[in-house]
Amino acid sequence: MQDSLHEAMLFTPLGDNVVKCNLCARRCHIKSGNTGFCRVRKNIDGKLYSLNYAKAIAANADPMEKKPLYHFLPRRTTYSVATIGCNLACSYCLNWSISQEKEIVGRYLPPERVVQEALSHGCSAISYTYTEPTIFFEWAFDISRIAHDKGLKNTFVTNGYMTPEAVDTIAPHLDAATVDFKGNANEEFYRKFAQAPSVEPIFESLKEMKRKKIHLEITDLIVPKYGDSIEDAKKLAGWVVENLGQETPFHVLRFHPDYKLLDLPSTPIKSIESIVKVARDAGLKYVYGGNVPGHSAENTYCPSCGELLIERWGFSVIKWNITEDKRCPSCGTSIPIVDK
Numbered sequence: 001m002q003d004s005l006h007e008a009m010l011f012t013p014l015g016d017n018v019v020k021c022n023l024c025a026r027r028c029h030i031k032s033g034n035t036g037f038c039r040v041r042k043n044i045d046g047k048l049y050s051l052n053y054a055k056a057i058a059a060n061a062d063p064m065e066k067k068p069l070y071h072f073l074p075r076r077t078t079y080s081v082a083t084i085g086c087n088l089a090c091s092y093c094l095n096w097s098i099s100q101e102k103e104i105v106g107r108y109l110p111p112e113r114v115v116q117e118a119l120s121h122g123c124s125a126i127s128y129t130y131t132e133p134t135i136f137f138e139w140a141f142d143i144s145r146i147a148h149d150k151g152l153k154n155t156f157v158t159n160g161y162m163t164p165e166a167v168d169t170i171a172p173h174l175d176a177a178t179v180d181f182k183g184n185a186n187e188e189f190y191r192k193f194a195q196a197p198s199v200e201p202i203f204e205s206l207k208e209m210k211r212k213k214i215h216l217e218i219t220d221l222i223v224p225k226y227g228d229s230i231e232d233a234k235k236l237a238g239w240v241v242e243n244l245g246q247e248t249p250f251h252v253l254r255f256h257p258d259y260k261l262l263d264l265p266s267t268p269i270k271s272i273e274s275i276v277k278v279a280r281d282a283g284l285k286y287v288y289g290g291n292v293p294g295h296s297a298e299n300t301y302c303p304s305c306g307e308l309l310i311e312r313w314g315f316s317v318i319k320w321n322i323t324e325d326k327r328c329p330s331c332g333t334s335i336p337i338v339d340k
């Protein structure tokens with residue numbers, strides 16, 4: 001078994017062997033011998049180390065639509081990798097068995113091998129996903145540079161709870177990001193159910209990613225009872241229109257009970273439909289329902305004439321009705337799709 005101890009990026013010594021980690025918005029102050037909130041970054045004698053470097057807990061090919069990225073390399077596959085750990089602790093986490101794992105476990109998978117595996121699976125990209133890529137930043141950074149050299153794209157599926165420095169560092173190698181909001185970005189919801197002190201850093205990361213021209217898609221997990229306010233949804237969609245643009249794909253995700261929130265029902269379809277409508281009314285042109293296989297909200301319609309452009313079922317594209325120069329075949333409206 002390989003030793004996965006690896007010197008961390010983005011930390012500041014504070015004296016007395018204490019360090020400040022600048023990777024995520026928590027900016028943990030860590031004493032020698034201790035780890036940060038995420039449990040995968042440890043101060044050893046005044047130096048910060050990543051404990052989970054190259055310790056893959058998952059590595060497999062997925063459809064790009066699963067990330068979900070609907071407007072970035074559609075119908076392609078992406079090699080999805082993760083380690084254990086997270087900088088949040090969401091009570092409803094679908095991947096809680098790996099995000100909240102306390103032991104550093106996983107298969108040793110150095111960056112070059114990840115890229116080789118991605119290529120051998122015929123993938124067009126590598127996605128850093130399932131758990132929060134910010135907390136396996138060094139591994140993701142090293143993989144992403146090699147991936148670019150080999151012609152592969154890189155995508156993050158992230159909670160966005162990063163620092164601007166982390167965004168700036170990964171930006172030259174990051175082509176797309178799915179940034180996941182939960183509960184319509186309600187502050188109280190984040191504090192109570194995700195153990196995040198504030199939502200503000202997520203908005204700052206998004207603005208920084210936009211400045212760096214990273215393709216962005218937003219998800220919003222609608223949790224019944226606690227995170228399904230129509231007013232909050234209006235505010236969030238309005239913020240996206242104003243700061244990221246009307247063409248930003250926005251995915252309204254259905255919650256299913258998991259981990260500690262087992263007493264709640266799945267989000268009612270009606271609630272998803274209402275929030276999809278609210279987001280469209282706010283001016284967003286590409287709003288989708290997620291985790292609702294077979295629902296028309298999974299499809300892409302032309303925002304000008306309403307023509308059905310892309311029909312989906314779950315993560316599969318079953319009909320493609322866009323011209324080669326990425327326009328609506330009916331009215332000629334240009335459709336924002338990154339296809340290379």
Ligand code: SF4
Pocket residue numbers: 021022023024025026027028035036037038039040041086087134135
């Ligand atoms: S990544 Fe975030 S949670 Fe982990 S040590 Fe750094 S600041 Fe703390």
